[in-house]
Amino acid sequence: MSRVIGIDLGTTNCCVAVLDGGQPTVIANRQGYKTTPSIVAIAEDGGRMVGQVAARQAITNPQHTVFAAKRLIGRPFDSPQVQHALTTMPYRIVAGPSDDVRIELRGKAYSVPEISAMLLQEMRVVAEEHLTERVERAVVTVPAYFNDAQRQAVKDAGRIAGLDVLRILNEPTAAALAYGFGRGEEKRVVVYDLGGGTFDVSIVHVGGDGVFRVLATTGDSFLGGEDFDDRVMAWLIRGFEVQEGIDLRESPIALQRLKQAAQKAKCDLSQVDEAEVQLPFIVSTSPKGPLHMHYSISRGQLEKLTEDLVDRTLDICMHALELARLEATDVDEVVLVGGMTRMPRVQQAVEELFGRRASRNVHPDEVVALGAAIQGAALATEIDEVALEDVTAHSLGIATAGDGYEVIVPASTRVPCRVPSLFTTSRDEQETLRIVVLQGESGVASENELLQDFALVGLRRAPAGDVEVEVEFEIDADGIFRAGAKDLETGEQARVQVLGRSAFEPGELERAAAESAAWLEERRAEEAHEGLRQGLQALLVEVERAAREVEQWRADDPDAVDTVIAVRHAHEAAGRALAADERRALAEHLVVLEDAKEMLDAMLRESTGARR
Ligand SMILES: Nc1ncnc2c1ncn2[C@@H]1O[C@H](COP(=O)(O)OP(=O)(O)OP(=O)(O)O)[C@@H](O)[C@H]1O
Ligand SMILES: [Mg+2]
Numbered sequence: 001m002s003r004v005i006g007i008d009l010g011t012t013n014c015c016v017a018v019l020d021g022g023q024p025t026v027i028a029n030r031q032g033y034k035t036t037p038s039i040v041a042i043a044e045d046g047g048r049m050v051g052q053v054a055a056r057q058a059i060t061n062p063q064h065t066v067f068a069a070k071r072l073i074g075r076p077f078d079s080p081q082v083q084h085a086l087t088t089m090p091y092r093i094v095a096g097p098s099d100d101v102r103i104e105l106r107g108k109a110y111s112v113p114e115i116s117a118m119l120l121q122e123m124r125v126v127a128e129e130h131l132t133e134r135v136e137r138a139v140v141t142v143p144a145y146f147n148d149a150q151r152q153a154v155k156d157a158g159r160i161a162g163l164d165v166l167r168i169l170n171e172p173t174a175a176a177l178a179y180g181f182g183r184g185e186e187k188r189v190v191v192y193d194l195g196g197g198t199f200d201v202s203i204v205h206v207g208g209d210g211v212f213r214v215l216a217t218t219g220d221s222f223l224g225g226e227d228f229d230d231r232v233m234a235w236l237i238r239g240f241e242v243q244e245g246i247d248l249r250e251s252p253i254a255l256q257r258l259k260q261a262a263q264k265a266k267c268d269l270s271q272v273d274e275a276e277v278q279l280p281f282i283v284s285t286s287p288k289g290p291l292h293m294h295y296s297i298s299r300g301q302l303e304k305l306t307e308d309l310v311d312r313t314l315d316i317c318m319h320a321l322e323l324a325r326l327e328a329t330d331v332d333e334v335v336l337v338g339g340m341t342r343m344p345r346v347q348q349a350v351e352e353l354f355g356r357r358a359s360r361n362v363h364p365d366e367v368v369a370l371g372a373a374i375q376g377a378a379l380a381t382e383i384d385e386v387a388l389e390d391v392t393a394h395s396l397g398i399a400t401a402g403d404g405y406e407v408i409v410p411a412s413t414r415v416p417c418r419v420p421s422l423f424t425t426s427r428d429e430q431e432t433l434r435i436v437v438l439q440g441e442s443g444v445a446s447e448n449e450l451l452q453d454f455a456l457v458g459l460r461r462a463p464a465g466d467v468e469v470e471v472e473f474e475i476d477a478d479g480i481f482r483a484g485a486k487d488l489e490t491g492e493q494a495r496v497q498v499l500g501r502s503a504f505e506p507g508e509l510e511r512a513a514a515e516s517a518a519w520l521e522e523r524r525a526e527e528a529h530e531g532l533r534q535g536l537q538a539l540l541v542e543v544e545r546a547a548r549e550v551e552q553w554r555a556d557d558p559d560a561v562d563t564v565i566a567v568r569h570a571h572e573a574a575g576r577a578l579a580a581d582e583r584r585a586l587a588e589h590l591v592v593l594e595d596a597k598e599m600l601d602a603m604l605r606e607s608t609g610a611r612r
Pocket of ligand 2: 008010011171195196338368
């Protein structure tokens with residue numbers, strides 16, 4: 001069985017890890033970085049770019065470069081978050097066939113899971129190159145606060161990427177796992193994870209015996225570094241508008257440059273008190289000629305612009321304590337995760353709230369992927385010393401008459417779980433019974449997220465009230481919902497028919513998966529081709545050198561002279577094949593030259609032996 005990798009599919013950065021000799025280890029990408037930007041771009045010729053390569057060309061290709069796609073995953077097009085993204089993202093977001101989100105790149109509309117699949121695929125290739133073996137299985141992390149639709153969409157992304165996703169794991173749980181793994185200490189740990197797009201907080205009981213029990217988890221799946229960047233960006237745009245009377249939001253290139261400059265200033269301000277924002281030619285033509293931006297921003301200003309965001313995270317921490325029925329002082333350790341926790345104000349605020357210094361023992365960018373790798377190994381039964389007990393972040397319930405909402409599985413319930421609930425027919429001969437499942441905390445049905453609309457069909461014909469159906473509401477270990485039902489009297493399974501359309505049209509997911517697999521095959525073939533090319537090139541140099549040495553040392557040996565002549569012929573032919581660049585021919589010449597090299601080396605060894 002192949003190894004299971006752990007992938008942290010972040011809003012801003014992705015990270016992949018694997019258990020190596022019993023130790024979780026992050027795998028660096030080809031450029032040597034341990035994280036890869038979550039950026040995907042399509043070039044003019046249709047070629048796909050992912051990670052650093054995509055990041056580097058973002059400014060010149062803003063409309064076809066997608067970042068922070070995780071903010072859109074599993075959300076309906078008309079949700080406030082997507083509507084907000086419409087005004088801040090330089091790429092084109094359009095409505096999909098079932099009110100889902102599509103991103104238009106070079107005339108093709110991609111679903112968000114397709115974009116995420118490209119990132120998963122990239123991380124898989126990073127792992128495969130390091131392990132020099134095929135990787136088919138993964139544990140992928142999601143924010144604990146992700147709802148059912150978002151989890152489902154990440155699973156779909158895994159399917160498109162051709163990965164068997166063994167588990168969808170909550171990011172803060174993964175972080176706690178990596179924190180406590182092999183430590184053998186019993187502690188109550190708070191994980192505060194402020195990343196690029198989402199905020200999660202979990203309180204985890206880490207048992208010395210390898211049992212990790214999540215006591216409470218909550219968060220906000222639309223609160224993260226992106227919002228901090230947006231604040232700085234809005235400040236720059238406002239300043240420019242006041243000064244020059246020009247709205248920079250109208251230019252995608254200006255937006256993309258502002259976005260990067262805002263983020264850079266924000267990060268700089270974690271180290272220094274004052275940062276410069278310099279964007280020459282931010283407007284290339286105006287009645288006044290080209291215009292440049294040159295502002296400076298202080299740490300204090302940044303803190304003021306983002307004060308309410310930090311406060312929101314603190315409120316959520318308090319809520320988590322409430323859910324766990326704990327006081328801030330009951331916490332033994334504070335673990336900071338996510339790049340945004342490098343901001344001094346964030347650290348200070350969290351440390352004040354919990355009255356203790358945060359742990360400096362984990363790497364905020366890598367700890368989630370490490371935890372995913374540990375869970376992956378545990379699921380693959382490579383290790384057996386960890387057990388996870390996670391909980392749901394959202395309540396799950398059903399719509400009742402008059403826009404009411406009845407909770408069936410309350411938030412903080414241990415998952416996986418199965419909760420039965422009884423439904424009775426209300427009309428004579430009633431054959432179907434419709435159930436609308438929602439997720440959320442509001443007492444008003446329409447304020448919660450629609451999870452599934454289904455009907456129990458083909459019920460036994462009987463007078464009103466005579467048919468009692470037990471519906472089982474199941475949340476699996478991935479945090480994904482499923483319903484099952486049976487007639488209580490006959491014990492027969494009732495048929496559950498899911499109403500409403502899925503985000504994908506029939507066959508679309510399979511088509512995307514096939515396209516993705518074809519892309520991977522092509523990439524592997526290209527890489528193999530490149531490997532051959534480089535191998536042959538290096539060999540040509542070595543063979544030439546060896547041939548010259550043989551000529552020098554064995555000039556009086558006719559056999560050696562003949563061999564060198566033959567080798568030179570082979571060398572020339574290989575050189576021609578390299579120029580023609582035909583894959584099969586390259587492979588054949590590589591074998592011939594390897595033999596030639598061996599022959600020459602043997603001769604040289606003989607002559608050195610003779611000289612001794
Ligand atoms: N030195 C720094 N100071 C302030 N912010 C930083 C610093 N370094 C990185 N960040 C911010 O951290 C965020 C990225 O964090 P991280 O890589 O943990 O997010 P992610 O895992 O991709 O996102 P998420 O977990 O929300 O899906 C970005 O907004 C980035 O600007
Ligand atoms: Mg993260």
